[in-house]
Structure formats: C-alpha cells, structure tokens
Amino acid sequence: MIFDAHDAAGIRLARALAPRESGVPDAERYARAVWSHLAEPGESTAGALVAALGPIAALDAAADTGGLVDEMLEEGRRRWRPRLVHEPIARSLATAARRGIRLVVPGDPHWPSAVDDLGDHAPIALWTRGDPTALVELSPGVALVGARAATSYGEHTAAELAADLCGAGIAVVSGGAYGIDGAAHRAALGVGGMTVAVMAGGVDRTYPSGNTDLVERIVASGGAVIAEVPCGAAPTKWRFLQRNRLIAALADATVVVEAGWRSGSLNTAGHAASLGRPIGAVPGPITSAASAGTHRLLREYDAVCITGTDDVLELLGEAPRARVDAEAGPRVSEDTRVLDAMSVRTSRTVDDIARRSGHAPADVEARLGLLRLSGDVEPTESGWRRRPR
Structure with missing residues (x-):
C-alpha cells in the first residue's frame, strides 16, 4: 500500500502513543511519527521543512510528485520517497502501542526543550520507553x-x-x-x-543485547530510554x-x-x-x-x-x-550509510539499499560505483553486496 499522509488508521494508532495530558492533535503526532521513518536523525532539510510548514503540510510536500524549484527539497524527496510506504510505518506504530512505548513530540508537556537548541537538526519526535516525565527532569x-x-x-x-x-x-x-x-x-x-x-536504534530492540536487563531497570526505575528512530530501526x-x-x-x-x-x-x-x-x-x-x-x-x-x-x-x-x-571524533562519510545498509551474505537491490540508508536511489547508484572502485562492494546477479574484509 502506498503511503497516505492523512491515513485514518495511522492517526488512531498515533493517538494510543500520546503521553497523558497532551494537547497535540493526533494527526500532527502521526505526521511526526512518519517523519521519524523518512528522515535520518539530524537531517536539516527535513527539520527546516517541518519547522516552516508544520509536520502535516511538510508531509504533503514530501509526498507531492510535482516539480518544485527548491533544489534541496527535491533532493530530500528523492531520499524520502523509498520510505514513503504504509506497511513499515503501521507496523512500528502497532509495535509501539503493544509495548507501551510513547511518542513524545514538541507541544507535549514532557518534551525536553533543551533539544530545540539543535535548530534544524533537532529531533522531530522521541520514541520513549519508561516515564516520559523523566525527559523534563534532566535539568x-x-x-x-x-x-x-x-x-x-x-x-x-x-x-x-x-x-x-x-x-x-x-x-x-x-x-x-x-x-x-x-x-x-x-x-x-x-x-x-x-x-x-x-x-x-529502536527502543523496542535493546542494543547491545547484553544490556537488556539494564534497560529494563532504567524503565522500571522511573527513568526513560529514548530514540529518534522508530521501533524496529537498526542501530x-x-x-x-x-x-x-x-x-x-x-x-x-x-x-x-x-x-x-x-x-x-x-x-x-x-x-x-x-x-x-x-x-x-x-x-x-x-x-x-x-x-x-x-x-x-x-x-x-x-x-x-x-x-x-x-x-x-x-x-x-x-x-x-x-x-x-x-x-x-571519527569522521564518517555518507558512504558509511550505504555500507551500513548492505550485507556481506545477502545481495540487495539499489532500491532496498536506498530505503535502508535514507539516500535517494540515484545517490546510492553513484556511491556504489565509487565503493566498487575502492573494493568495498561488488555487484551480483541480484544486486549488490559488501565484500568481506
């Protein structure tokens, strides 16, 4: 199913993730949940678009196939479109609702205003296990x-x-x-x-797994475990x-x-x-x-x-x-995102790599060519895979 920016079922699922005493409209919370699927953490183009238009209108602009003069927006669209698919978004919302995970967004009483200092790089939403009140008790x-x-x-x-x-x-x-x-x-x-x-990664899957007990203790103690990426997202x-x-x-x-x-x-x-x-x-x-x-x-x-x-x-x-x-700290190029999205054992298509990495398919193709020259990846009959080191 292709994504619908005004999906009624998705909005109902988002309502279940709202913290108590929140006045944020359900449709806006759903839109921010969707944005957390589309954009990688800290992506300034998405942050600026949401700040300028609001999350709902920004989603409509992201899904619009019409041409716009703004080059940065058009580039962003090429990155986001591979992820504009209904099923994975609905799946992560359902997982969050089933596991008692809250989606804290700007306007909620538990939103940590200190993160707004990040400007266009600020988180669009925070998936939260534990007590959301902890987020405003950090000062x-x-x-x-x-x-x-x-x-x-x-x-x-x-x-x-x-x-x-x-x-x-x-x-x-x-x-x-x-x-x-x-x-x-x-x-x-x-x-x-x-x-x-x-x-x-997503708060539904502890990484490293050896700290599962620690995470459960944090949640049980009145603290919180948070992430910008949705349930199921890889670290x-x-x-x-x-x-x-x-x-x-x-x-x-x-x-x-x-x-x-x-x-x-x-x-x-x-x-x-x-x-x-x-x-x-x-x-x-x-x-x-x-x-x-x-x-x-x-x-x-x-x-x-x-x-x-x-x-x-x-x-x-x-x-x-x-x-x-x-x-x-360590300098990580955009190529790292492409390599992170690939497997040594399994071949993946360009579209699959684009969806996993958050790059546009055309950008992935260009980077794969360079990574092939450096010996990091190799083509196969069914796509591309990382070369073992």
Missing part, C-alpha cells in the same frame, strides 16, 4: 560518556561520579552501551537516581554518531570519563561545546590508550579537568569553555 543533568572497552579505572570513576551526582539531585544521561555508559547508568540506579539512556554507525548530538543537547554539561584517541565520545563533546554546553574530561595514566582521547580534550580543546564530583558541580556553574569541533 540539572550531566552526560557521562566514554569508551565501550573501558578499563576498571574508567568504570570505577564513572560509577563514582554518577552515584555522587545523583546523590546531589543531578540526573545522568548516557548511551546505554557497554563500558562507561553502563557503569554510569548502573551507579545512578544503585542510589535511586534519575537516568536516561539514548539509543541509536547503524551513522545513527550512533547522530545519537551523540542528542546526548549532548539533553545535558547541561558533558564529561568524557575515558576515551581512545578517536573515540565517538569526542564527537559527543564536540556537539556539547558547539551548543554552548561546558565539557569536562577525566585524566588517566599517560601510558593508557584508553585515556588518550580525554588527554586530547584537555590538551587541545581546553576541556575542564575532572578529578571528582566537586569539579563537575563547578562545571555546571561555569560559563561555557572553548568550542570543540564536532568532527574531533
């Missing part, structure tokens, strides 16, 4: 982030900071991953504090990096506890500083590769040295420090 809040492959020193420090901060009435935001993230969440829960986990590399900007926006300050030289946590710090949020870094042994990234923040980007909870409390009360380039 004051601190993002504690760092390496997945953390050392015992890093995990101990993260846990100590999280427990002390929660004891002082400060919420902890992190990414629900292994290592520093998990240590921070667990310590916050251990002292009865508020913690929110921001996921790169790709691109979405992890876009998730970082949301972690930074939700918190009043970001502290990198432990990170390698090119850790994604540096990307989170860059987003925080670009938003005017202060950043801190915990020093480690000079012989530890796991602390090379935090030392880089201290040396090159004027991050505040964090040696204990008092330093973090002071950080929350200080003016923002020097800005950090959001590209300080």
Whole structure:
C-alpha cells in the first residue's frame, strides 16, 4: 500500500502513543511519527521543512510528485520517497502501542526543550520507553560518556561520579552501551537516581543485547530510554554518531570519563561545546590508550579537568569553555550509510539499499560505483553486496 499522509488508521494508532495530558492533535503526532521513518536523525532539510510548514503540510510536500524549484527539497524527496510506504510505518506504530512505548513530540508537556537548541537538526519526535516525565527532569543533568572497552579505572570513576551526582539531585544521561555508559547508568540506579539512556536504534530492540536487563531497570526505575528512530530501526554507525548530538543537547554539561584517541565520545563533546554546553574530561595514566582521547580534550580543546564530583558541580556553574569541533571524533562519510545498509551474505537491490540508508536511489547508484572502485562492494546477479574484509 502506498503511503497516505492523512491515513485514518495511522492517526488512531498515533493517538494510543500520546503521553497523558497532551494537547497535540493526533494527526500532527502521526505526521511526526512518519517523519521519524523518512528522515535520518539530524537531517536539516527535513527539520527546516517541518519547522516552516508544520509536520502535516511538510508531509504533503514530501509526498507531492510535482516539480518544485527548491533544489534541496527535491533532493530530500528523492531520499524520502523509498520510505514513503504504509506497511513499515503501521507496523512500528502497532509495535509501539503493544509495548507501551510513547511518542513524545514538541507541544507535549514532557518534551525536553533543551533539544530545540539543535535548530534544524533537532529531533522531530522521541520514541520513549519508561516515564516520559523523566525527559523534563534532566535539568540539572550531566552526560557521562566514554569508551565501550573501558578499563576498571574508567568504570570505577564513572560509577563514582554518577552515584555522587545523583546523590546531589543531578540526573545522568548516557548511551546505554557497554563500558562507561553502563557503569554510569548502573551507579545512578544503585542510589535511586534519575537516568536516561539514548539509543541509536529502536527502543523496542535493546542494543547491545547484553544490556537488556539494564534497560529494563532504567524503565522500571522511573527513568526513560529514548530514540529518534522508530521501533524496529537498526542501530547503524551513522545513527550512533547522530545519537551523540542528542546526548549532548539533553545535558547541561558533558564529561568524557575515558576515551581512545578517536573515540565517538569526542564527537559527543564536540556537539556539547558547539551548543554552548561546558565539557569536562577525566585524566588517566599517560601510558593508557584508553585515556588518550580525554588527554586530547584537555590538551587541545581546553576541556575542564575532572578529578571528582566537586569539579563537575563547578562545571555546571561555569560559563561555557572553548568550542570543540564536532568532527574531533571519527569522521564518517555518507558512504558509511550505504555500507551500513548492505550485507556481506545477502545481495540487495539499489532500491532496498536506498530505503535502508535514507539516500535517494540515484545517490546510492553513484556511491556504489565509487565503493566498487575502492573494493568495498561488488555487484551480483541480484544486486549488490559488501565484500568481506
């Protein structure tokens, strides 16, 4: 079934996802749910269109096959059209309703206004497990982030900071991953504090799966687990990096506890500083590769040295420090989205890759040609696949 921007069944499903005491019209909530399927997190063209026209009129404009002069809109349409299909949208809405997942949108009493600082890159909607009230109880809040492959020193420090901060009435935001993230969440829960986990994939499928119990504890404790992408969406590399900007926006300050030289946590710090949020870094042994990234923040980007909870409390009360380039972390090209959408074992068509990656089919074809030259992909009788490394 081809997508209908005014689908009555979809609007009824969206109504079931509304938090209590919300005055947002059901059709607008449904339109934002659809947009979360069409656009990748942080896509500025979609954000600007929704801000200018409202989500419903913006959807009509996205689905319109008529030609417009605006080149950016037409380019956006080519990306969105492969995803303008009814079935997957209805399926994710039904999954959310069945599992008690809420769709929090601007205008809801639980919308975290801090994310609006992202401008056109702000989330269009937030799929939420747990208590949506947690999203407006994040101020004051601190993002504690760092390496997945953390050392015992890093995990101990993260846990100590999280427990002390929660004891002082400060919420902890992190990414629900292994290592520093998990240590921070667990310590916050251990002292009865508020913690929110921001996921790169749909909130109905915990990633990593080894943290399923942790996620369930966050939900049961009155915290929340949130994502910009709908139920069933995969946690790709691109979405992890876009998730970082949301972690930074939700918190009043970001502290990198432990990170390698090119850790994604540096990307989170860059987003925080670009938003005017202060950043801190915990020093480690000079012989530890796991602390090379935090030392880089201290040396090159004027991050505040964090040696204990008092330093973090002071950080929350200080003016923002020097800005950090959001590209300080790993640089991920648009080609990464195409590769994320492909499989080593299974061939996929250009249209399928376009739908999974969020690119227009013509863009996918062009990138596949370049990726073939670099040896990353190969054509098959039924489509394309990644070459094993």
